[in-house]
């Protein structure tokens with residue numbers, strides 16, 4: 001199981017949208033996918049038409065050591081879900097009394113490591129909190145999700161610094177990849193920012209860029225990922241392309257995504 005976290009220090013940059021729709025796109029390609037909702041706002045849970053408030057949720061895994069398998073919910077989109085509920089915030093408090101609280105999720109996920117090809121971890125906005133520390137500890141790749149809008153580049157560089165210093169402090173090793181999202185090719189600002197991101201992050205950038213799409217907003221509101229809601233849309237194409245990119249990387253790497261070179265010719269150029 002490859003564990004990828006979707007992360008940024010900034011709120012509202014598209015982390016949950018990427019987590020949910022990439023999970024669905026991978027599932028449509030026959031991959032076994034577990035989505036872990038690490039945000040007490042539970043937006044990823046809601047975006048899959050699930051509910052973490054009624055039964056067991058991730059809080060019970062992290063705080064009460066409930067077995068992960070008892071908490072996982074099947075969704076109708078071929079993706080399994082470790083749902084969040086608002087009580088996930090309790091973990092912030094209990095973790096203060098734990099020795100190495102950042103290892104909790106990683107240790108819990110080992111029980112299902114053979115059941116899935118991918119685990120995608122949807123992080124909350126704070127990159128330096130204990131929930132994000134757990135995500136980074138469990139991950140082999142951190143995907144920095146960057147909105148291609150004003151000031152995003154400075155924010156992304158800062159976020160990367162924050163979570164890489166968290167990782168150093170806890171002795172975690174993971175690779176960072178950068179994904180541009182909310183891209184609007186009609187604006188000069190968007191195009192320039194994408195170029196600046198390529199200049200700054202180079203080979204760490206995914207070739208795929210997720211474009212701004214009204215279908216993505218609609219899919220969140222309807223609790224149905226875009227590969228199911230609108231399979232012929234540009235948004236579904238973007239996520240199919242991102243899923244393909246990950247599969248190619250995984251094949252190329254001999255199961256080590258962190259060392260795989262990114263080649264620019266694999267997928268359609270976004271510009």
Ligand SMILES: Nc1ncnc2c1ncn2[C@@H]1O[C@H](COP(=O)(O)OP(=O)(O)OP(=O)(O)O)[C@@H](O)[C@H]1O
Pocket residue numbers: 010011012013014015016017018039043123124125181182183210211212213214216217218220
């Ligand atoms: N590519 C896109 N096109 C159009 N709308 C988008 C796109 N990506 C995200 N959105 C919308 O932007 C809003 C914020 O997205 P999302 O919830 O994915 O961000 P987030 O980084 O997870 O936020 P938070 O930090 O609160 O968890 C949502 O309304 C979502 O539908």
Ligand SMILES: [Mg+2]
Pocket residue numbers: 015016017039043122123124
């Ligand atoms: Mg979110």
